[in-house]
Amino acid sequence: MDVNKRAVLQPLREEKPAPAPPTTYWGSDAVAASLRALDIPFIALNPGASFRGLHDSLVNFLGNEQPQMLLCLHEEHAVGIAHGYYKVAGRMMAAAVHANVGLMHATMPIFNAWCDRVPVLVLGATGPVDAVKRRPWIDWIHTARDQGALVRDYTKWDDQPASPAAAQESVMRAALLAGTAPRGPVYVCLDAGIQESRLDAAPAVPDASRFAPPPAAQPAPEMLRRAAKLLDGAQRPVLLAGRVNRNEQAWRDRVTLAERLGARVLTDIKQAAAFPTGHALHPVPPSTFLSPAGAEILREADVILSLDWNDLAGTLKTAYGPAAVAAKVIQVSVDLHAHRGWSMDHQGLPPVDCHLLAEPDLAVPLVLDAMSRRAPAASAPKKAAPAAAAPAGDEITVASLAAALNDALGDADASFLRVPLSWSGEYRAWRHPLDYIGADGGAGIGSGPGMAVGAALALRGSGRIPVAVMGDGDFLMGVTALWTATHYGIPLLVVAANNRSFFNDELHQERVARERGRPVENRWIGQRIAGPDIDLAAMGRAQGAAAFGPVTEPAKLVAVLRDAIDAVRGGAVAVVDARVATGYAGSMSAGMMRTGKAEGKS
Numbered sequence: 001m002d003v004n005k006r007a008v009l010q011p012l013r014e015e016k017p018a019p020a021p022p023t024t025y026w027g028s029d030a031v032a033a034s035l036r037a038l039d040i041p042f043i044a045l046n047p048g049a050s051f052r053g054l055h056d057s058l059v060n061f062l063g064n065e066q067p068q069m070l071l072c073l074h075e076e077h078a079v080g081i082a083h084g085y086y087k088v089a090g091r092m093m094a095a096a097v098h099a100n101v102g103l104m105h106a107t108m109p110i111f112n113a114w115c116d117r118v119p120v121l122v123l124g125a126t127g128p129v130d131a132v133k134r135r136p137w138i139d140w141i142h143t144a145r146d147q148g149a150l151v152r153d154y155t156k157w158d159d160q161p162a163s164p165a166a167a168q169e170s171v172m173r174a175a176l177l178a179g180t181a182p183r184g185p186v187y188v189c190l191d192a193g194i195q196e197s198r199l200d201a202a203p204a205v206p207d208a209s210r211f212a213p214p215p216a217a218q219p220a221p222e223m224l225r226r227a228a229k230l231l232d233g234a235q236r237p238v239l240l241a242g243r244v245n246r247n248e249q250a251w252r253d254r255v256t257l258a259e260r261l262g263a264r265v266l267t268d269i270k271q272a273a274a275f276p277t278g279h280a281l282h283p284v285p286p287s288t289f290l291s292p293a294g295a296e297i298l299r300e301a302d303v304i305l306s307l308d309w310n311d312l313a314g315t316l317k318t319a320y321g322p323a324a325v326a327a328k329v330i331q332v333s334v335d336l337h338a339h340r341g342w343s344m345d346h347q348g349l350p351p352v353d354c355h356l357l358a359e360p361d362l363a364v365p366l367v368l369d370a371m372s373r374r375a376p377a378a379s380a381p382k383k384a385a386p387a388a389a390a391p392a393g394d395e396i397t398v399a400s401l402a403a404a405l406n407d408a409l410g411d412a413d414a415s416f417l418r419v420p421l422s423w424s425g426e427y428r429a430w431r432h433p434l435d436y437i438g439a440d441g442g443a444g445i446g447s448g449p450g451m452a453v454g455a456a457l458a459l460r461g462s463g464r465i466p467v468a469v470m471g472d473g474d475f476l477m478g479v480t481a482l483w484t485a486t487h488y489g490i491p492l493l494v495v496a497a498n499n500r501s502f503f504n505d506e507l508h509q510e511r512v513a514r515e516r517g518r519p520v521e522n523r524w525i526g527q528r529i530a531g532p533d534i535d536l537a538a539m540g541r542a543q544g545a546a547a548f549g550p551v552t553e554p555a556k557l558v559a560v561l562r563d564a565i566d567a568v569r570g571g572a573v574a575v576v577d578a579r580v581a582t583g584y585a586g587s588m589s590a591g592m593m594r595t596g597k598a599e600g601k602s
């Protein structure tokens with residue numbers, strides 16, 4: 001393999017249409033003009049006749065730029081790519097999905113984006129609302145009375161405008177709502193009849209600046225004073241660093257806050273990097289559920305400051321059990337604005353003594369200013385030594401895979417776009433907000449490849465190596481998303497931690513068997529993805545990726561990963577099929593241990 005140590009940034013593939021000087025204008029041109037006005041960079045889609053009008057406008061009215069189309073092989077990828085892109089870029093993308101069936105394919109990633117509070121502008125369509133205009137059969141099965149009902153419970157807003165002018169307003173409102181915290185996906189259904197109606201003149205271009213999301217809301221001054229007083233008086237404060245943004249200054253502000261308070265900090269592996277995990281004040285690795293060590297720290301706390309911690313109530317319950325929470329709790333979050341009746345993604349109801357109704361990244365500097373404590377607290381606790389690398393055995397484990405990846409990456413800046421369920425937070429330190437983008441929000445397996453492609457798209461040119469480590473189950477459900485990356489030239493390393501099983505659920509079967517006194521050794525049935533073993537490298541190669549493996553020998557792994565990383569540096573998508581032993585790492589935690597056995601995470 002050609003060893004190329006420097007990142008090569010090939011231009012993103014552009015698909016330039018033949019020029020089409022406008023002679024006529026159409027309803028869908030008005031929608032396209034709105035997307036341009038909103039500065040939407042990309043629109044990921046799988047085509048469909050219900051939005052053929054919009055498709056034509058994107059190509060022939062806008063010239064396939066701003067937004068540029070990204071063709072996807074499944075609607076799940078289209079929304080997942082938009083989701084992953086936002087998680088890195090902090091910028092909203094659009095996705096277009098076909099009437100009824102396309103939206104049905106997109107429901108899971110829309111739910112994921114909803115749970116992750118990530119904005120995505122989902123455009124859909126319906127066969128003509130006016131029955132007279134419907135073609136026989138197909139337009140009838142692809143017309144629904146209320147398509148938005150499919151996603152209404154996990155979007156911030158949906159609409160089905162009834163004219164081109166109303167469609168422009170609808171898209172502006174959708175973007176405004178999606179981009180206002182708490183953020184989330186929105187759905188606008190475009191009637192095919194309206195898209196294909198002729199306009200008398202070129203559509204107006206909305207002034208998007210007049211419909212922009214308002215500046216982030218400030219917390220109430222009284223609450224800020226109260227929070228500062230609680231923190232000034234705290235002896236053993238704990239900071240729960242949850243859902244925060246990718247901004248470097250905000251990262252430094254959190255470190256300053258923790259150091260000034262001498263607060264111990266916990267982070268969550270479901271969320272993006274929120275604090276340097278190697279810092280002395282970050283004593284336990286990020287985990288899916290609160291670890292026993294984390295619970296101990298929370299029980300000792302006198303003041304707990306939650307920076308939009310996902311599931312504050314469940315976390316406190318893990319630490320305190322049924323007893324009242326002894327510590328004073330400060331919650332910094334606007335999330336309650338997103339809490340609805342259909343989905344329980346709002347989690348339990350936490351006891352809160354002081355609520356700053358603001359986004360954490362805005363609130364932290366205000367809290368720092370309001371506090372009287374100025375100097376860093378004197379005694380930082382000693383950081384526990386990181387776990388020693390597991391000794392090399394006959395089989396690759398997820399721990400040894402992580403160690404090999406760390407070795408192969410060396411000092412390079414890498415962004416982890418996914419880690420598998422079997423990953424433990426101690427395997428790699430986060431030192432920068434872009435070191436890790438967190439999980440998918442809704443725990444929908446199959447989101448890994450699509451979200452990784454979207455995040456890698458946003459990382460192009462950053463000098464960071466995009467790395468997605470994912471379970472074989474996650475990989476297999478979404479693998480064709482990688483074609484979008486190879487087609488457009490989006491470098492990305494995908495490492496499949498291939499245990500040839502939906503292993504998380506083997507653990508669930510094991511638990512049930514134990515409870516029922518039935519044979520534990522049957523846990524694999526209906527779970528193993530073996531016999532035949534699937535050649536994941538070949539699946540990657542089929543999408544146009546540089547493919548490596550299957551790798552079964554621990555001794556060969558670092559060299560293979562180096563080659564794969566070099567391929568990514570050269571601009572490729574690389575897929576490594578690493579055959580790992582079944583088994584989960586030692587991060588199993590109190591919440592999982594109801595029966596005292598290691599259990600599945602989701």
Ligand SMILES: Cc1ncc(C[n+]2csc(CCOP(=O)(O)OP(=O)(O)O)c2C)c(N)n1
Nearest residue numbers: 443444445471472473474501502503504602
């Ligand atoms: C769409 C969807 N289907 C099923 C599940 C249930 N589920 C949770 S984890 C898991 C197994 C995932 O397998 P893999 O990605 O290979 O990870 P492993 O557990 O083997 O490490 C499944 C099926 C889910 N969360 N989402």
Ligand SMILES: [Mg+2]
Nearest residue numbers: 471472473501
């Ligand atoms: Mg698996």
